[in-house]
Amino acid sequence: MAHPNFLTTLPLAPKDPILGITEAFQADTNPAKINLGVGVYGDEDGKLPLLHSVSLAEDQLNALKTARGYQPIDGMVRYTRQVQQLVFGADCPALIQRRLVTAQSLGGTGALKLGADLLRSFSPQSEVWISNPSWENHRALFEAAGFTVRAYPYYQAERHGLDFEGLVQTIDQAPSGTILVLHACCHNPTGIDLDDGQWHQVRQIILRRGLIPFLDLAYQGFSQGTQEDARQVREFTELGIPVLVANSFSKSFSLYGERVGALSIVCTSSDEALRVQSQLKRVIRTNYSSPPTFGASLVATVLEEVTLHELWEKELGAMRQRIKAMRAALVTALKQTLPTHSFDYIAEQRGMFSYSGLSSEQVQRLRQEFSIYAVDSGRICIAALNHKNLERVVEAMTQVMR
């Protein structure tokens, strides 16, 4: 009898819309190639930095020569404690009242998946609503967890701005129990965030309609500062309803490959928190058992020690300022080469990215004619620009946008 090889009919999966670009970039032999696809910060020399604060913490940890036992299922306690203080603030009522559950995760993506699997297990009828557009992996991730995913309006292409009216009208019709995915700061891909009043309105709708907010905080520190960028998360914790928060240190600590993140769930009582924690541990145990040690040790060490913490804040501030400077330089240069276009919207966007206004055809041309790689949606990574590659990027963008 022939072996029933199920692999013979397995179709080829499409390339990942973001990480697939890195694969194509790496295969490109043009020495002048530039990768503006993935959200990774490069310094003025285009290099991925090893932060000094991280390097000092690494020296400390290496000197300790610690053996590597298993961690608790939900991660390193000293790490999750630091996450709670950084994201929610040391005086957060939910933290003091022991109703904040935090589990170490494999980056921000891992945190989203833990939250998705947990929600799916106790709210299988819920739909997940993400912004249109959203991070390319949101839809795929929540669909992979078994949810139906819909999109609420967010971006108004003609104005290159926020479609707040569309957003409000749509989420105000969401069925009770809908999981609403929101970007806590530095919206990916558009770089357009809600203002305080708009956030307030969204929270009122969430309360009125009985929605479950799931905040994605992958860029804390890249808009205004670590405290300012956590402000909306902290406002949500005051609502008295369950709130999920996925955070990441990939960008803020330049620790992409270590996969350091966390999922936090604000509960309404300490008893509820115990039950949530127990279920979350089951999700983790049946996925990967327990998380790795090294990256979380680095982050915990930096955040715990006052001098390292201050140094890290300074280094993060320098990354933030450099991105802002490159954003301004890009806008100035484009205004000179394409004076009939307005690029003011790029100047107003926040975080690592710009939703540049490039069409997918223009993105293809950038890649084919100039070996410059961007996401098909037109998203470019401003954090990958520097004074050495800016001119070439501006020249190429000018050619394809003219």
Ligand code: LMR
């Ligand atoms: C991005 O949006 O480029 C980053 O969040 C990296 C990733 O995993 O997609």
